[in-house]
Each structure stands twice: as structure tokens, then as C-alpha cells.
Amino acid sequence: MxxxxxxxxxxxxxxxxxxxxxxxxxxxxxxxxxxxxxxxxxxxxxxxxxxxxxxxxxxxxxxxxxxxxxxxxxxxxxxxxxxxxxxxxxxxxxxxxxxxxxxxxxxxxxxxxxxxxxxxxxxxxxxxxxxxxxxxxxxxxxxxxxxxxxxxxxxxxxxxxxxxxxxxxxxxxxxxxxxxxxxxxxxxxxxxxxxxxNYDAVLIPYTRRQIARFRHEDERGRYYWNVNPRGERVKTYLRKSGIGAxxxxxxxxxxxxxxxxxxxxxxxxxxxxxxxxxxxxxxxxxxxxxxxxxxxxxxxxxxxxxxxxxxxxxxxxxxxxxxxxxxxxxxxxxxxxxxxxxxGDAAPAPQGDIHVRVTHHNDRVTIAIEAYTSPLLADASRTLPDWRSIIDEILIDPGYDGTVFRPAIVDAPLRRSMLVRGVYTITRADASDALALRVVDVAGGEAFAVVSI
Ligand SMILES: C[S@@+](CC[C@H](N)C(=O)[O-])C[C@H]1O[C@@H](n2cnc3c(N)ncnc32)[C@H](O)[C@@H]1O
Missing domain, CATH: 3.40.50.150 (Vaccinia Virus protein VP39)
Structure with missing residues (x-):
């Protein structure tokens, strides 16, 4: 490549x-x-x-x-x-x-x-x-x-x-x-x-009414009905589980x-x-x-x-x-x-500001996001009671290698009524010296930060 x-x-x-x-x-x-x-x-x-x-x-x-x-x-x-x-x-x-x-x-x-x-x-x-x-x-x-x-x-x-x-x-x-x-x-x-x-994969299943019409069974166990839609006597077999899409x-x-x-x-x-x-x-x-x-x-x-x-x-x-x-x-x-x-030169998402605090307790490291300002919602994000109401997801790579971001912690609540946690604890042994963190907001802005721990 x-x-x-x-x-x-x-x-x-x-x-x-x-x-x-x-x-x-x-x-x-x-x-x-x-x-x-x-x-x-x-x-x-x-x-x-x-x-x-x-x-x-x-x-x-x-x-x-x-x-x-x-x-x-x-x-x-x-x-x-x-x-x-x-x-x-x-x-x-x-x-x-x-x-x-x-x-x-x-x-x-x-x-x-x-x-x-x-x-x-x-x-x-x-x-x-x-x-x-x-x-x-x-x-x-x-x-x-x-x-x-x-x-x-x-x-x-x-x-x-x-x-x-x-x-x-x-x-x-x-x-x-x-x-x-x-x-x-x-x-x-x-x-x-x-x-x-794949004809069979997209068959339209027969309705119960359609299946009910095939009420006769022949000597080989096949179902048929013997009147066609015009009322003529013709044997029509039920050969598939539905009608071709x-x-x-x-x-x-x-x-x-x-x-x-x-x-x-x-x-x-x-x-x-x-x-x-x-x-x-x-x-x-x-x-x-x-x-x-x-x-x-x-x-x-x-x-x-x-x-x-x-x-x-x-x-x-x-x-x-x-x-x-x-x-x-x-x-x-x-x-x-x-x-x-x-x-090529694809433009990354507009970048916002993020404040992260890292604290150590025994072998535990706590990463707390204290504030985020969206580049697209600057005015709105300053007046929000909770900065998390504009966050769609927070992703953390505790072993960041400086090139490819591999999120191991993914905080992305499915339901709109839920907020991200904003505080994450990992053991020191699971992290390298630098940890990378990406925050994505509801307007499409994001912030990427590399933090020493
Ligand atoms: C109609 S939307 C596709 C919606 C998609 N089928 C879905 O279910 O979400 C068209 C998409 O094409 C993308 N697009 C337009 N021009 C493009 C280009 N030159 N290269 C790559 N993507 C492009 C737009 O950003 C947009 O997301």
C-alpha cells in the first residue's frame, strides 16, 4: 500500500x-x-x-x-x-x-x-x-x-x-x-x-391464505391445488416457500x-x-x-x-x-x-478543545474529561449545564503507538437519553506511557488528545 x-x-x-x-x-x-x-x-x-x-x-x-x-x-x-x-x-x-x-x-x-x-x-x-x-x-x-x-x-x-x-x-x-x-x-x-x-434468499413468503389453497397432497407428498386463477382445472404445485421477488x-x-x-x-x-x-x-x-x-x-x-x-x-x-x-x-x-x-488530502473533522485530568492511585490510573468545547457549537457549548450533552462518544487507546488509534475503551451510549461517563479507570499495567483519547460531538466536531501517564 x-x-x-x-x-x-x-x-x-x-x-x-x-x-x-x-x-x-x-x-x-x-x-x-x-x-x-x-x-x-x-x-x-x-x-x-x-x-x-x-x-x-x-x-x-x-x-x-x-x-x-x-x-x-x-x-x-x-x-x-x-x-x-x-x-x-x-x-x-x-x-x-x-x-x-x-x-x-x-x-x-x-x-x-x-x-x-x-x-x-x-x-x-x-x-x-x-x-x-x-x-x-x-x-x-x-x-x-x-x-x-x-x-x-x-x-x-x-x-x-x-x-x-x-x-x-x-x-x-x-x-x-x-x-x-x-x-x-x-x-x-x-x-x-x-x-x-440468490433467488431463494429474497423469495416473498406465501401468505397463509395462499398456502391454504394448496390443500391437496399427491402420492409424493407434494402439495397442489387444482384450480387456476381463471377457474380452470390445472394442477399447480407448491414448489417453493414463496414467490420470486x-x-x-x-x-x-x-x-x-x-x-x-x-x-x-x-x-x-x-x-x-x-x-x-x-x-x-x-x-x-x-x-x-x-x-x-x-x-x-x-x-x-x-x-x-x-x-x-x-x-x-x-x-x-x-x-x-x-x-x-x-x-x-x-x-x-x-x-x-x-x-x-x-x-490523500481528506480534511479531518473540525477540531475542538478538550481538558483531561489524569490521576494515579496505587496501580490505578483515572482519566477524567473536565471540559470540551465543540468547534461547531462554540457558543452553545459554553452555556450547557453538562458538557456531556453534546458528546456522542469517547474512545480511549491506552497503548497508543503514535500512529494508529486502537480504541480499547468505547463509551458510546446507544440511546439519546444517555450520556457518556466522562471518567475512566484503567490499571497501570494495561497502559503504555502515552494514552490517546478521541471525543466526538453531536455536531461532527471532535478532539484528539495524547496524554502522558
Ligand atoms: C445520499 S448519501 C448516502 C447515504 C447512504 N446510502 C446511507 O444510507 O447513509 C451520499 C453520500 O455521498 C457522499 N459523497 C458525495 N460525493 C462524494 C465523493 N466525491 N466522494 C466520497 N463521498 C462522496 C456524501 O458525503 C454523502 O454522505
Missing amino acids: GTTPHPVYLSPPAGRALLTWNGKQPPPPLIVPPAIEIERCGAGDQILLHGENLAALAWLLANGYRRQINLIYIDPPFGAGIDRARRIRLRGPGPTRLIPVADVAYRDTWDDDAYLQFMYERLIALRELLAEDGCIYLHCDFRKAHHLRCLMDEVFGAERMLNEIVWFYPRGGDGERQFNRKHDTILLYTRGDHWTF YDVWTIPIDAALARDLGYPTAKPLALLDRIIRASSRPGDLVLDCFAGSGTTAVAAQRLERRWIACDVNPGAIQVASRRLRYAILDHTPPSSGFSVWRI
């Missing part, structure tokens, strides 16, 4: 359909950026990349992942013309308290031509990473679905299209000047002639999840669960390079797939790593861990 920038080359697009735009250009060779591992959570080879995804894809291509990815899901910005704000809720018991933050989770305002070139370059690099029998799901909506389909036809070939999936989410919001817009489009393409499709999926938006994560575009886990079950096997490698709150990685982790996720926004990396730590612990036995890499 080299550190000097150098180019990697890409194959030309595979298809013939051509969409053009002002400034359309074949992608130049990608420059492989330097990358450093900054954090490691448990043992395992899953990777969370913090950085611009084109650079991250170049890095993956240069580091042995060409044609190695079995499944790609991407949920890029839709060109919604808005910059999505992160909503900040204070932690702690009592009623929900909101505080304003002038921060955006990510920008989604695009010039059309720039958007198409942006997607074109990334799709070409993604095709290069996809295994010969791999699949790619591209999530979009009515704003860009028609253009993105042409791009997919050009990059992958029109004959590689398997499905245009409609994700229908009947919920909230009313459009009085047109029909209510309540679906997204997910384009599913393959790389080659063969692909994974349709390309229209009704899955509710998980508004509570998006609100709790503070990530308004978070997709429901059920959506990613279905995609991963359908198009990969345990142990396969799943990639999402617009990872956001990390839904794809969390679903992959739960389904025992390996994963690589990337996002340019440090707030996304914070939320995704927190969810992934929970997903690892939730699994019995705890599933394999991941490392976080910073790609």
Missing part, C-alpha cells in the same frame, strides 16, 4: 449508447493518492476510507482490488439542489432539545454537466473494480435516473442491465401540483454474462433511524439487506463509495460479507464507524473488525 502518488489505467467503457454533455471527456488515468491507516477497530480486513471517492477507487485499483469486488451499491447525491444540514439534538434525559448548527452533512447542488462527468468517471473506475460475475446497484431518483441509465448503458453495456428496481416508500409529504413522488429508482447492471442472484419493493423509510443517526439520507437497513442477500454470498466483498451513514457496510457486516466503504465527509465516517462498532458487538461471536484509512 504505497505512499507516493502514481497513475493507474482504466479500460474504455464497454457499451455503445452515448449521452453527451458540455465538457464530456474520457477519464484521464487516475492518480493513486497516498493513504494512511488512522484507526483500527478489532481484527479484520474490512476498510472504511475517508476521502474523495475517485482517489479512493484509484487506491483500491493500485492495491490489488481490480476485479475483486463482488457487489457494488452506490447512493450518490441526486442533484436535489439542496445542501443537506445535519440535525443536532442534545443528549440526555428529558424532552428533545435541538440546537442550530451552520454545518452541512453534504452538498447536493450541481451543475448538470459537472454532475454527469463526475458520475461518468466514477462508474468507469467502479467497473474496473467489479469482479467478472459481479453486480452493481445504482440508487437514484426521478431527477437523474434517465441520464444515469444512459451512462450505465455506455459504461457497462445496455445488454448488462438486469433490472430497474422501484423502491416505493409510502410516507409523509403531499404534492398538490403533481402526483406524490414516493419512489426511488435502483438500476441493476452486471459486469459479465454470469452473475450471482418483484422489481417493485415496498420498504418504509426509516425516519427514526435517519433522525437518530443525524443523517437525513440514511437508507433503511431492510433495503440494503435485500440487495446484499440477493447478489452476494457470505465472504463476498461489497463496496459502497458514497457510504454516508454506513448502511451498506452495516448490512454487509451483519450478513457476514466483507466490505469496503468510503465517504468524503468526516461526519459520515464518524457515524458509520459508530454504527459498525455496534454491529460488530451485536454479532455472536463478535464479527471481524475494520480499519479506517485517510485517503
